[in-house]
Amino acid sequence: MKTQQYKIDINASASRVYDLMLNQESYKLWTAEFGPTSDFDGSWAKGAKIIFTAIGEDGKKQGMVAKIRENIPATFVSIEHYGVLSEGEEVTEGPAVEEWAGSLENYTFDEKDGVTTLTVDVDTTEKYIDYFNETWPRALKKLKDICEASS
Template identity: 25%
Template sequence: MKKLTYSTIINKPRDFVFDKLTDKSIYPQWAKAWGDGMTYEGKWKKGGYMSYFDHSQGGTKVIFEDLKPNEYIRARHIAMVNPDNVEVELTDDMMKKWIGSLEEYYFKEEGSDITKFEIVMTVDEAFREMFDNAWPKALDYFKEVCESN
């Protein structure tokens, strides 16, 4: 497993950035880095489950191992889901490599109304190229959404 780190500076306070991250209405605006029509279903709480998917290809399901509002989120990928958000059998090696991946979000105060938003992915090396392409785009989109509101 490799640790991949991505970050951006957002000119808004931590609570604002956290609220935008967990706002389902704006999620598609920045998650488009992974494809059009992204959505999620679930609860943003420690011990809660969340599925991130689109209605054409499906996606992934996580459990929030830790969630401290405005500070930290740790999500472990536990299943794949189909376009209807139903768990599917792991049928190929890439799916099997994905399960167990860890996604961590850090909200760090960098000054008055400035937040360093950092994502640390702990994943199989096979996913490095995908994340190296998608996360910088997603963070640019997310920063734009946050700073335009």
């Protein structure tokens, strides 16, 4: 597992960036860069289970099962992945999960003079590094556009 880091400066308050990043409707917009049906089921509350979902090529819902390790509004969000959603079933052990189990996705919001630096630290396997290096910057640019629109 390797940690990749992505950063972007957004001309908006940390609370606005945080709210729009996690709001279900705007979440679907910026994460569409990862997949057009990207969504989530669950809660962003500390300790809560959340499932990051998308509709697979077979038309079935798939995704990652995770828990919110920390959520300090407009400051820090930490997600720990511990399973996958496959054919409507949560799988939390076995080969499909081993490469991801325990991986973290951390978001840090640092606001200065009305500009928020959003830092994303993501644990990933070697095979997804190139994909993440292409997709995360696009997704963060989309989030920036959403946050800066009519702010």
